Amino acid sequence: MARRDGGPRRRHEVLTVIELIEVSKFFNAGKANQFIAVDGLSCAIGRGEVTILKGPSGSGKTTLLTLIGCMARPTSGRILLHGIGKECLAGCAVGDTVEITSLPERFLTSIRRSAFGFIFQHFNLVRGITVLENVMLPAYPTGESLHEVRRRALDLLETFSISRHAGARIEQLSGGEMQRVAIARALINDPVMIIADEPTAHLDSKLSIEFMEIVAGLKTAGKSVLIASHDPIVYDAALADAVIEMRDGRLVGGGTRP
Amino acid sequence: MNRCIERHRNILDFALSSLLRRKGKNLSLLSVYTLIVFIIASIVFFTQALKREAALVLDGAPDLVVQRMVAGRHDPIPIAYRERIAAIRGVSEVRPRFWGYYYEAVTGANFTLVASNDGQPSVKSVFIGSGVARNSSLTEGDFLPLRDVKGTPVLFTVGKVFPSASELVAADLIQMREDDFRTLFDFPTGRATDLTVSIRNKGEVKTIAAKIAQQFPDTRPILKSEMLRTYDSVFDWRGGMVIVILSVAVLSFIIFAWDKATGLSAEERKEIGILKSIGWETGDVLRMKSFEGVVISLTAYLAGVSLAYAHVFFFSASLFEHTLKGWSVLYPQFRLAPVVDPYLFCVLFFLTVGPYIVATIVPSWLAATVDPDAAMRS
Amino acid sequence: MILHPAILALLLGSLLISLMMLYAGWYGARILNAWDLRSGSELQLELEKRTYLISTLVSYALAFELISLFLFIFTADRLHPLFTGAMCAAGTLNANGYGYPLLLLKMANFLLAGVWLMVNHVDNRGHDYPLIRIKYTMLLAIAPLSLYEIYYLYRYFSGLHADVITSCCGSLFSLERPGIAGDLASLPSTPMLIVFYTVIAATLFSGAYYYREGRGGYLFSALGCAAFVTGIASIVSFISLYIYELPTHHCPFDILQKEYGYIGYPLYASLFGAGVAALSVGVLTPFRTRGSMAQIIPAFTRRLTAIALILYLLFTLIASCEIVFSSFRMGA
Numbered sequence: 001m002a003r004r005d006g007g008p009r010r011r012h013e014v015l016t017v018i019e020l021i022e023v024s025k026f027f028n029a030g031k032a033n034q035f036i037a038v039d040g041l042s043c044a045i046g047r048g049e050v051t052i053l054k055g056p057s058g059s060g061k062t063t064l065l066t067l068i069g070c071m072a073r074p075t076s077g078r079i080l081l082h083g084i085g086k087e088c089l090a091g092c093a094v095g096d097t098v099e100i101t102s103l104p105e106r107f108l109t110s111i112r113r114s115a116f117g118f119i120f121q122h123f124n125l126v127r128g129i130t131v132l133e134n135v136m137l138p139a140y141p142t143g144e145s146l147h148e149v150r151r152r153a154l155d156l157l158e159t160f161s162i163s164r165h166a167g168a169r170i171e172q173l174s175g176g177e178m179q180r181v182a183i184a185r186a187l188i189n190d191p192v193m194i195i196a197d198e199p200t201a202h203l204d205s206k207l208s209i210e211f212m213e214i215v216a217g218l219k220t221a222g223k224s225v226l227i228a229s230h231d232p233i234v235y236d237a238a239l240a241d242a243v244i245e246m247r248d249g250r251l252v253g254g255g256t257r258p
Numbered sequence: 259m260n261r262c263i264e265r266h267r268n269i270l271d272f273a274l275s276s277l278l279r280r281k282g283k284n285l286s287l288l289s290v291y292t293l294i295v296f297i298i299a300s301i302v303f304f305t306q307a308l309k310r311e312a313a314l315v316l317d318g319a320p321d322l323v324v325q326r327m328v329a330g331r332h333d334p335i336p337i338a339y340r341e342r343i344a345a346i347r348g349v350s351e352v353r354p355r356f357w358g359y360y361y362e363a364v365t366g367a368n369f370t371l372v373a374s375n376d377g378q379p380s381v382k383s384v385f386i387g388s389g390v391a392r393n394s395s396l397t398e399g400d401f402l403p404l405r406d407v408k409g410t411p412v413l414f415t416v417g418k419v420f421p422s423a424s425e426l427v428a429a430d431l432i433q434m435r436e437d438d439f440r441t442l443f444d445f446p447t448g449r450a451t452d453l454t455v456s457i458r459n460k461g462e463v464k465t466i467a468a469k470i471a472q473q474f475p476d477t478r479p480i481l482k483s484e485m486l487r488t489y490d491s492v493f494d495w496r497g498g499m500v501i502v503i504l505s506v507a508v509l510s511f512i513i514f515a516w517d518k519a520t521g522l523s524a525e526e527r528k529e530i531g532i533l534k535s536i537g538w539e540t541g542d543v544l545r546m547k548s549f550e551g552v553v554i555s556l557t558a559y560l561a562g563v564s565l566a567y568a569h570v571f572f573f574s575a576s577l578f579e580h581t582l583k584g585w586s587v588l589y590p591q592f593r594l595a596p597v598v599d600p601y602l603f604c605v606l607f608f609l610t611v612g613p614y615i616v617a618t619i620v621p622s623w624l625a626a627t628v629d630p631d632a633a634m635r636s
Numbered sequence: 637m638i639l640h641p642a643i644l645a646l647l648l649g650s651l652l653i654s655l656m657m658l659y660a661g662w663y664g665a666r667i668l669n670a671w672d673l674r675s676g677s678e679l680q681l682e683l684e685k686r687t688y689l690i691s692t693l694v695s696y697a698l699a700f701e702l703i704s705l706f707l708f709i710f711t712a713d714r715l716h717p718l719f720t721g722a723m724c725a726a727g728t729l730n731a732n733g734y735g736y737p738l739l740l741l742k743m744a745n746f747l748l749a750g751v752w753l754m755v756n757h758v759d760n761r762g763h764d765y766p767l768i769r770i771k772y773t774m775l776l777a778i779a780p781l782s783l784y785e786i787y788y789l790y791r792y793f794s795g796l797h798a799d800v801i802t803s804c805c806g807s808l809f810s811l812e813r814p815g816i817a818g819d820l821a822s823l824p825s826t827p828m829l830i831v832f833y834t835v836i837a838a839t840l841f842s843g844a845y846y847y848r849e850g851r852g853g854y855l856f857s858a859l860g861c862a863a864f865v866t867g868i869a870s871i872v873s874f875i876s877l878y879i880y881e882l883p884t885h886h887c888p889f890d891i892l893q894k895e896y897g898y899i900g901y902p903l904y905a906s907l908f909g910a911g912v913a914a915l916s917v918g919v920l921t922p923f924r925t926r927g928s929m930a931q932i933i934p935a936f937t938r939r940l941t942a943i944a945l946i947l948y949l950l951f952t953l954i955a956s957c958e959i960v961f962s963s964f965r966m967g968a
Contacts, residue, residue, distance in 0.1 A: 004462075028678075029678060066630075068361065071535060071630050073631075075677065092266075102673050104673075104684060104763060104765060105684060106539050106540075109534075109538070109539040112537055118536060124531075124532045126529055126533075127529075128279045132490060136539075137272075137533070138536040140268035140269060140271075140272060140538070141537065141538050143260070143261030143262060143265035144261075144263075144264065144266060146264075146271075189537070302641055305641070472704045477727070483717075483720070486717060487717060494641065495640070497639075497640075497641050498639030498643070498644055501639075501641055502644070503645055524964075540685065544688055569659060601642070601707075601711075601714065604706065604710065605641055605645040605707065606645075607703065608645035608648055608649045608700075608703070608704070608813050609644065612652050612700065613646065613648070613652065614650055615696065616652045616655065619656070619689070619692055619696065620689070621690040623685075626688065627685040
């Protein structure tokens with residue numbers, strides 16, 4: 001892993017938000033078609049930074065994202081969340097370190113819902129319901145009153161200049177507009193970190209640059225951002241604070257930008 | 259607590275919208291389900307209503323009826339027994355009854371003939387039930403020919419037609435004077451069809467019946483309570499039989515429901531994957547699927563039960579008419595009194611909603627445990 | 637006898653309950669066998685998914701059992717004209733030797749399923765599933781009872797013959813008759829009244845103490861269970877007398893009828909609810925030091941205690957109102 005400014009890596013506990021220690025993820029373990037997606041990977045993601053995950057398809061980027069984003073459990077290793085700023089486990093104070101390695105699903109989900117916002121490669125918006133409902137969806141299980149959630153959703157749509165589409169169905173939107181709805185949805189629960197998987201894969205250069213501008217806005221707002229991408233517009237952007245390169249489920253060390 | 263309720267409300271919201279988004283599939287499921295509930299509910303209501311009617315009718319029945327048995331078959335009873343029975347302590351009154359069946363070859367109908375001077379039928383005049391009137395197209399003043407034991411036609415005049423409100427009891431009834439009855443059937447003198455006994459203290463019915471049976475070993479006393487019980491059993495038994503036969507239909511429906519529930523379309527699977535990836539737990543998705551199942555069940559249940567209620571109580575179970583009509587030519591046209599009984603609704607619930615909910619638990623769970631990271635890769 | 641629609645419904649209901657409980661028990665056994673929270677293996681993830689299914693199955697089984705319990709009593713009541721000597725459900729239940737045991741079994745199944753769901757709820761709130769083994773061992777013990785229930789149900793209904801002379805509540809719950817029903821009824825009413833109010837008062841005090849101080853959970857639970865049993869005995873022994881306004885009518889089932897304003901429902905509902913809550917407190921208290929349970933169990937048992945207290949209070953209130961406003965006076 002390299003820092004943009006070329007300086008020595010110094011990590012303080014308080015600056016790290018996510019730490020992975022020797023994490024592995026196997027699929028179909030023990031069977032003939034056993035597949036090792038992530039192999040003994042250790043790294044740390046910085047708080048308030050934009051981190052890029054770079055690597056060809058099949059390198060395990062997506063799997064790593066699911067592990068970090070509390071969507072899957074590692075087969076071995078440990079994952080720690082430092083001070084994610086949300087009360088989520090009984091008895092844990094807001095600034096504590098939480099180990100999510102062997103948390104049962106309902107706790108993982110509860111953390112994911114409140115601390116992470118996801119932007120998927122294919123946007124993954126629900127067809128057949130309106131844009132507004134799509135944005136509100138992640139807040140349904142939190143038990144918040146829908147009235148409150150609707151207000152926040154409308155604010156977000158306003159921020160991304162798509163309020164006029166609030167009542168429209170997803171099918172009627174353009175690619176760029178769908179992208180912004182996806183970002184709004186990711187922000188509905190005010191997460192600590194945004195995780196994006198190949199966000200620019202279906203966007204042209206102009207929209208890709210717009211996307212990076214939105215990311216800049218998120219960083220200014222204090223959010224941490226983790227983006228997996230093999231798009232140079234993303235990983236070569238000046239905005240990126242750190243780049244993690246992967247191949248075959250392992251880190252490829254070194255490689256600073258000239 | 260509040261959050262819990264809100265959470266359930268939100269999920270219910272989404273479940274409803276989800277159901278409405280897949281109208282085709284859910285409507286077909288709903289229609290079949292409603293039909294099943296309708297049929298079973300109709301049977302249950304029908305049986306219950308008939309039981310009630312029978313109970314009401316039997317309410318006016320005599321406490322005890324004494325019949326004579328010869329070689330195990332019913333035989334007219336000597337009227338002379340009357341005095342000795344009336345002498346038993348606790349008996350307030352003993353009256354002979356004259357009645358029988360008359361088979362009319364022309365229409366194939368069986369009439370019940372009763373000899374009674376109530377309402378004062380005149381000589382060779384009969385009061386007939388509305389079913390008889392319909393069957394033979396008779397009104398007041400018409401002639402009704404009946405054959406006596408020698409085959410000679412005896413002409414009777416219709417003096418009165420019983421009102422249709424009495425259909426259930428009197429549809430096939432023909433009432434005539436006692437002497438006309440005796441002449442028609444060449445009824446043995448000094449005999450009656452049976453004797454009715456009125457008893458002062460209802461608690462003593464069994465003891466008096468026992469005494470009668472002891473004094474007159476050739477008789478069979480029939481208690482009103484026994485009659486009620488028998489009717490109840492028969493109705494219940496018949497109702498139950500039909501339900502068992504219908505169980506085949508219910509089973510097919512359950513298999514159909516199971517199939518629909520397990521067959522998640524790719525679209526649905528993707529949607530669940532999305533929900534889970536944006537922060538819905540397995541528990542939430544399971545709850546949503548359960549709500550879907552409950553909404554469909556309850557809708558089908560309410561619709562089916564309402565339709566059955568209307569069918570049985572406003573349309574006199576006309577759909578069953580064709581099945582039951584084969585048993586008798588004179589099918590009474592009646593309006594059954596509505597019966598609203600929470601007990602029945604419980605029974606119906608178990609028979610219809612229960613199996614559906616159980617059948618859809620595992621498919622709902624299978625749907626809810628779709629891995630969220632599958633959604634990332636799609 | 638079996639072909640009565642309501643009996644078919646009961647049999648079907650019992651069958652469904654058994655199916656669900658056995659399925660749950662089977663998977664519970666598998667979980668007991670292979671559970672390892674630390675491992676991220678696919679088997680473990682699969683097992684974790686199964687726990688959702690098991691919870692759902694037992695929840696539905698509980699709901700069905702409750703409805704089935706009421707349906708059973710209703711049916712027994714509706715069938716009473718078919719048996720000479722039976723005037724209400726009590727008579728029907730007494731028609732053969734399986735009736736009352738079946739009722740007790742159904743009540744027990746309901747209570748046990750309720751307690752299990754409480755344990756399950758608490759376990760799920762802990763991020764280290766500390767009670768998982770206990771939970772599923774309990775389930776393995778409870779699940780076969782549902783099979784037992786079907787057996788008894790079948791034996792009871794197939795053994796019912798319409799002309800059997802049975803006893804009605806008048807003689808069943810009468811003072812001379814030996815047997816538990818008679819014993820309950822023959823408990824002298826005034827001392828029983830004193831016992832009832834004493835036990836309830838003790839329960840309320842110990843519950844309030846536990847609620848405030850967090851100590852004495854076992855005592856409260858024991859008293860709560862005693863209150864449950866006393867409550868049922870009291871209904872038979874003297875509360876029913878005031879409701880029926882007759883010195884000899886002890887039947888516990890007729891109070892569910894329309895003639896008495898359906899007063900039986902709130903009485904039994906509050907009693908059973910309180911019983912489940914009090915029993916659960918006793919079952920959960922030993923585990924309050926395990927892992928994450930330290931944060932969860934104490935708060936939960938306090939809430940359960942509050943619920944039990946409110947329900948017992950409600951029960952006492954209703955019973956007392958019936959006693960005070962009844963025109964029946966004992967020993968007058």
